[in-house]
Amino acid sequence: MKQSCIFILLLLSTYCFSCANETKKEKRFNAEKDLLVMQFDCKTDVDDIHSAAAFKTLLSSPEFKKVNYFAVAGTYGIQKGLYLPPNELFQQAFKDKWADAHANRTKAIEQMKEVLLQCLQEGGNVWIAEAGQSDFSAVLIKAIQKHTPEINTTERIHIVQHSNWNEEVTSPESLAYAKANSNYHKIPDGNAVGNGTPGFRTPGYSDWKIKVKDAELLKLWQLAVEIGLRYNGKDGRYNNEAVAAGGLDFSDLSEVCWILGLQEIKDTDEFFNTFGR
Template sequence: MKQTCIFIFLTLSAFCFSWANKPEKEKRFNAEKDLLVMQFDCKTDVDDIHSAAAFKTLLSCPDFSAINYFAVAGTYGIQEGLYVPPNELFQQAFRDNWIDAHTNRPKAIVKMKNITLECLQNGGNVWIAEAGQSDFSAALIKAIQNDAPEINTSERIHIVQHSDWNEKVTSANSLAYVKANSNYHKIPDGNAVGNGTPGFRTPGYNDWQTKVKDTDLINLWELAVEIGLKYNGKNGRYNNEAVASGGLDFSDLCEVCWILGLQEMKDTDEFFNTFGR
């Protein structure tokens, strides 16, 4: 057991060291001054619940724990269907670093405008991982432009999207706006393996139970799995077959991996081998 623990520690340390020493152009994200925002639609697929747990797991790596980040729940677009309530899990994962746009979108936009402006006015860039649609991002960029028209949002705000479906259920005006007023990146879909980003949708996968060692992360994943099974396919919500089979789907995290230069990671198993600690 002692040798196994030493091996896991050395593997994680080597991985984080290699990331920290990547060239700046490959890393994209500047951890010293940039802001990482992950926006979750939570409607109607439960994959956002797993993605939030995976996001927190990644941030628990010592080399990423100092990243300036914020999470937003309820950033859905024009799609129909019921919401998947994430508040208990988000509070457990992110504490004070998240806001509920489902309950009060105008308040959330003002909050995020203030947070992003602080970063931008201090010389950093803002990176938004769209675990959902871009309607909230469009409203946020408009608010920033109204308050600080001198900021070139097309260069300083980077939006990353991996899903064709998410683009289709973003209102046409909002999608056109973010593409014109941000540095918009469409990357390969995180639901598949071997396409240039990690594939984090794995039916029947439950090996996280033996790979995750941190008690807080174990509790977080247990809650994520519980919420996912509770709402998956219920009352007309989308039936995620990977989740229904007892597996995991945190495909939206591929965007964060791309932002942080971790796009060479292969799949769910490699994620937990690396970050399960």
């Protein structure tokens, strides 16, 4: 009888823990009032180009069409190497919902400060997916704090990072500031499968050509792949082997999946099976 009681208690504990996790996952992003920002360093790995196309694909699905979002290009830190011009792709994907921090960082900070403040002052939280480093985020948080010091950025601004390398090429001061002044989350790397987040780096993957049914999204992916091949490994840029092998790498989207509660998606093929239609 005692063993039966212990077994029942264990089952109840497991159930309660599972419920708590589900509740937490459901409350992570509030589509009614929160803002989703994806920041791309675009230097020097072409994975950001593929990640931007995947970001737009995800947000085009009926489930996430109402998500309030913004994209930023050129949010690089202290890493060396040449920039990957994403403007043609970003304009096609995001229209007027993106900022160019490479062309004018000061202007982009001011633009994004206003975008974030509109959300924060209306009671929403800001979720930043770092497809790159945290230098831009640190300056942006400082701008918010200076303009409206009563906003508690450690509770209202959430930063999600998946890459050790991105942290290593963020200036130490900026990384420390971002971690201390936001709700900073480090999640498993999106380059690998089976670690708790999707693995979106797949050499030789070309099934997107038949799985993306929307004509505009198909054009976007065609452009993303073309730009990726144009710049991959060129003029000293990083050579992404998955892209060189005719595949895709949108590993940074793992952060967006975590924010939206989609971290159980397995890999690239499952992504296109789910959102390509």
